[in-house]
Amino acid sequence: MNSRDRILQAVKANQPDVATLPDLQAFISPAPASLETFRKVAAGMGSHILEIKDESEIPALLKQYYSDANIQQVVATDPSLYDIAAPLNWQTGDGRQLQDADLAIVRAQVGVAENGALWLTEAELQVRVLPFISQHLAVVLDQSAIVPTMHHAYERIGGPQTGFGVFIAGPSKTADIEQSLVLGAHGAKSLTIFIKG
Amino acid sequence: MDTSIKDHAALAEQFNANEPRVNWHDETLWWVRQKRDKMAWSIPEWEELREAASRIKHNVLGNLHDYLLEFERNAQQNGATVHWAADAEEHNRIVLGLLQEQNVKRMVKSKSMLTEECHLNHYLADHGIEVIDTDLGERIVQLAKEPPSHIVLPCIHKKKEEIGDLFHEHLGTPAGNADPQFLTAAARAHLRSEFIQSRVAITGVNFAVAETGEMVVCTNEGNADMGAHLADVHIACMGIEKIIPQRRHLGVFLRLLARSATGQPITTYSSHFRTPKPGQQLHIILVDNGRSRQLGREDFRNSLKCIRCGACMNTCPVYRRSGGHSYHNAIAGPIGAILAPNLDMKQYADLPFASTLCGSCSNVCPVKIDIHQQLYKWRQVVTQEGQASGAKAAGMKMMTSVLSRPGLYKFAGKTARWVLRLAPGVANNRFNPWSKQRELPAAPKTSFADWYKENRKQ
Numbered sequence: 001m002n003s004r005d006r007i008l009q010a011v012k013a014n015q016p017d018v019a020t021l022p023d024l025q026a027f028i029s030p031a032p033a034s035l036e037t038f039r040k041v042a043a044g045m046g047s048h049i050l051e052i053k054d055e056s057e058i059p060a061l062l063k064q065y066y067s068d069a070n071i072q073q074v075v076a077t078d079p080s081l082y083d084i085a086a087p088l089n090w091q092t093g094d095g096r097q098l099q100d101a102d103l104a105i106v107r108a109q110v111g112v113a114e115n116g117a118l119w120l121t122e123a124e125l126q127v128r129v130l131p132f133i134s135q136h137l138a139v140v141l142d143q144s145a146i147v148p149t150m151h152h153a154y155e156r157i158g159g160p161q162t163g164f165g166v167f168i169a170g171p172s173k174t175a176d177i178e179q180s181l182v183l184g185a186h187g188a189k190s191l192t193i194f195i196k197g
Numbered sequence: 198m199d200t201s202i203k204d205h206a207a208l209a210e211q212f213n214a215n216e217p218r219v220n221w222h223d224e225t226l227w228w229v230r231q232k233r234d235k236m237a238w239s240i241p242e243w244e245e246l247r248e249a250a251s252r253i254k255h256n257v258l259g260n261l262h263d264y265l266l267e268f269e270r271n272a273q274q275n276g277a278t279v280h281w282a283a284d285a286e287e288h289n290r291i292v293l294g295l296l297q298e299q300n301v302k303r304m305v306k307s308k309s310m311l312t313e314e315c316h317l318n319h320y321l322a323d324h325g326i327e328v329i330d331t332d333l334g335e336r337i338v339q340l341a342k343e344p345p346s347h348i349v350l351p352c353i354h355k356k357k358e359e360i361g362d363l364f365h366e367h368l369g370t371p372a373g374n375a376d377p378q379f380l381t382a383a384a385r386a387h388l389r390s391e392f393i394q395s396r397v398a399i400t401g402v403n404f405a406v407a408e409t410g411e412m413v414v415c416t417n418e419g420n421a422d423m424g425a426h427l428a429d430v431h432i433a434c435m436g437i438e439k440i441i442p443q444r445r446h447l448g449v450f451l452r453l454l455a456r457s458a459t460g461q462p463i464t465t466y467s468s469h470f471r472t473p474k475p476g477q478q479l480h481i482i483l484v485d486n487g488r489s490r491q492l493g494r495e496d497f498r499n500s501l502k503c504i505r506c507g508a509c510m511n512t513c514p515v516y517r518r519s520g521g522h523s524y525h526n527a528i529a530g531p532i533g534a535i536l537a538p539n540l541d542m543k544q545y546a547d548l549p550f551a552s553t554l555c556g557s558c559s560n561v562c563p564v565k566i567d568i569h570q571q572l573y574k575w576r577q578v579v580t581q582e583g584q585a586s587g588a589k590a591a592g593m594k595m596m597t598s599v600l601s602r603p604g605l606y607k608f609a610g611k612t613a614r615w616v617l618r619l620a621p622g623v624a625n626n627r628f629n630p631w632s633k634q635r636e637l638p639a640a641p642k643t644s645f646a647d648w649y650k651e652n653r654k655q
Contacts, residue, residue, distance in 0.1 A: 004281035014493030016261035115462035129426035163472030176334035187419025
């Protein structure tokens with residue numbers, strides 16, 4: 001008998017009686033999400049929040065916010081989000097073609113008020129490593145896509161539509177050295193969220 | 198550090214040699230515990246969430262056989278290759294085979310307590326393959342040639358000056374620079390070049406969803422994603438107990454995990470890996486290594502509900518004052534002390550005794566594992582199996598003979614109070630292990646029984 005069959009046999013012999021799964025409906029309250037909560041919690045996670053009425057405001061706001069950051073290479077997954085074209089063929093390759101990306105601009109499907117997290121999938125990102133390898137990250141989120149909790153988020157997202165999806169809450173961070181919080185461990189050093197009203 | 202023959206008490210004594218450092222360790226972890234409390238109290242339905250999480254995991258334990266098959270089927274449909282490993286040795290052999298297939302001599306790994314449990318790094322090093330740990334804390338202890346001392350905060354026992362020295366030696370940072378911001382930036386540059394060069398990446402798994410065949414990996418640093426998305430081959434290593442039934446159950450666990458671990462509302466990255474990226478291989482290794490045996494131990498199977506948040510360590514008065522290395526096991530603290538005896542009862546016979554049984558671990562556990570009760574039960578199993586230390590067994594026998602005879606107990610109490618008042622050195626000396634790093638309070642004049650008899654009359 002191979003290991004697979006041995007493990008499965010041992011598990012079957014040793015597992016207790018099946019208990020029923022709990023009902024999660026009680027966690028999904030119908031109360032609407034609070035923009036104020038999202039702003040506060042996302043800022044607490046280190047995100048920089050800007051409210052906009054129109055996406056045409058984005059390039060100027062980014063240039064202003066990152067004026068000291070020496071931004072050269074900008075990759076907008078939707079060309080309409082930025083006024084300078086992304087490098088040619090940025091989608092082609094194994095991800096290493098993005099190692100010099102300074103700023104990535106992407107769209108999020110969902111925002112979660114209780115933890116400031118944004119749901120991004122391979123469909124918007126096109127290249128999975130983009131939001132991690134880029135030095136800075138900007139995310140565009142419709143205010144109507146903000147939900148109160150993770151339960152609401154999964155209800156809205158449903159089953160997987162793509163091969164990869166990620167909740168991102170703030171810039172990459174670590175506190176491994178004496179519990180001192182440092183932003184910019186391996187992923188993006190900053191996260192700017194544009195909330196479109 | 199040689200931990201092979203020393204038990205928890207002896208290793209804790211080493212850790213306690215430096216009292217200011219013990220106090221600092223204690224206070225730092227208590228601060229993390231307080232951050233956890235603040236987060237828990239901000240969620241009105243916190244207790245309901247813990248209950249739901251515990252019940253989902255209970256359902257998993259009772260249906261694990263079918264969930265494993267469902268996960269395997271879905272993962273294969275997603276394009277992943279699923280491997281099964283009965284023990285650590287087989288797990289390591291599978292990983293080595295995959296690396297040799299790729300002809301790889303150096304690769305990146307993000308945090309995986311399972312690979313620590315299996316001692317994968319040493320095994321691969323013996324076969325000429327260098328593993329670069331990419332979690333900052335894990336990289337630090339790796340450079341120091343030490344194991345992690347905490348499952349979430351691997352180098353919580355290290356001072357920044359020591360880390361500065363390590364980075365000076367290994368990464369060429371200026372001598373004497375111990376600024377966390379500066380050192381983190383140096384590690385970022387060093388590890389970026391490793392990510393870019395590495396063709397294979399190993400990650401752990403926080404949750405594996407039977408319904409979808411996807412795996413969720415949680416990090417704050419983004420190291421799992423940097424490794425996995427750039428690699429030609431992604432190897433995900435997981436214990437068979439990481440399965441959860443449905444995607445929506447992630448809502449419950451992702452709400453609990455980071456709040457319990459570090460007092461954050463969620464980790465920075467909660468990545469859902471379902472299919473390999475185009476042109477990539479995705480290998481998932483399902484590891485038993487004693488888990489199916491623990492599943493059959495009715496008193497201890499709940500330990501398999503653990504989601505590795507570390508809250509039980511941060512709150513434990515013994516862990517905080519004895520340090521993670523004193524547990525001489527990949528997983529330290531209260532949860533480590535109930536998992537380890539299942540792996541090797543003789544080697545880890547001391548761990549269930551490394552507790553005051555205060556119950557704080559059970560109170561903070563996000564999946565409601567009855568940790569302190571299992572510690573108590575392990576003590577009985579360990580003693581019955583003849584694995585308790587001789588002194589402990591003799592002491593217990595003496596206590597039993599005294600406690601089962603009320604007259605003798607009364608006499609012994611009276612004698613002890615009299616002796617301790619006149620000569621406290623009888624107890625507070627180096628021959629009594631209980632007086633190490635402790636001082637006995639002054640003995641009272643009367644016993645509680647006498648006091649009660651006296652005061653009830655009034």
